[in-house]
Amino acid sequence: MFRTLARSVTSLARGPRAILSSLIARSLSEYFLLDDDQERIESTLSSSEDEDARIVLQNAQLREKKFLSEINKDVAITVNGIVEEVKFSWKWALNGNVRVAYNGRSRPESSSIIQNTELSVKGFILHIYFEQLSDLTDEEREALLSQVKKDDNGFAALSPSINIKKQGFLETYVQQIIDHLTLSVESFRFHIHVKNEPSTIMIVGKSISLGTLKSAKISTGIDTSTTLLNQILNISSLSAFLQRADAILIPIIEPFAYNISITRFAGTRFKGGILSGLE
Known part of the structure; x- marks a missing residue:
């Protein structure tokens, strides 16, 4: 406890960059088994003098999650899996050099400390298990019910161990990450298991990307107040199969591609779910 408190006080003394480095490292540890990598990641991020920063995890094991x-x-529902590679990259806005269209003119936006955030996932294998609550042991059921917390913040809840809502400055930094985030997943498989059922459903995808109009036009160096409101979803290939106990695959959904541009008209990005506030 004292070690965590000391690190938090140190981060506060070192400014927003150290705070964000600590937040990002702890957030990753909430979802991946990092062993001793959390402190190394935090130290590397906060001490780097480069504008460009990134974290790369290889063969990362997901922390098993249970929920209702x-x-x-x-x-x-129990979820676990493994990822061949996870890369989280961004640019520190050291000089506040992002430019925004304002009254027909270009001006720098100095309030954003972090920009061009991208989360890319490669080789994602996820297993999802469904079972009746009554089939759990008393201890398993009690443990599950005690940890169930309804999370309506989506990606905004980057770290359950940090009460972001009570720290306005931290919430602002996190929202900057979310607003500029481009999410891409390459080569993934989702296996859906139902207890006592020999067959499983397998969803296979080639790639999915979700970004903003700002991300698509980042090369221009100019954006408007509406670019962060426009979301771009691209699915290059997605299909589904029923995998029998003998490993034979029966097609359920033939491979298809999908591309759509949608606009966020209310709320903040991802809050309340990935599709919340979109039309």
Whole structure:
């Protein structure tokens, strides 16, 4: 406890860059088994003098998560998996050199400390298990119910261990990350298992990307107040199969591609779910 407190006080004394470095490192540790890598990641990020920063994880194991289904509270869901590569990159706005269109003129935006954030995932294998809550042991059921917390912040809740809402300055920094984030997933498989069912459903994808109009036009160096409101979703190939116990695959959904531009008309990005506030 004292070690964590000391690190937090040190981060506050070192300014917003150190605070964000600590937040990012702890956020990654919430979702991946990092062992001792958390402190190394935090130290590397906060001490780097480069404008460009990135974190790369190889063969990262996901922390197993258990929660209740939002649709049926009698169903328990367990999620685990592995990722071949996770890369989180961004640019520190050391000189406030992002330019925004304002009254027909270009002016620098100095309030954003972090820009051009990109989260890319490669070789993502996810297993999702469904079972009745009544099938769990008393200890498993009690542990699950005690940790269930409804999270309506989506990506904004980057780290459950940090109360972001009570720290306005931290919430602002996190929102900057979210507003500028481009998410891309390359080569993924989702395996859906139902207890006592020999067959599984397998969803296979080639690539999915979700960005903003600002990300698409970043080479111009100019953006408007509406660019962050326009979301661009691209699915290059997605298909689904029923995998029998004998490993034979039966097609359910033939491969398809999809591309759409949507506008966020309310709320903040990802808050309340990935599609919340979009039309």
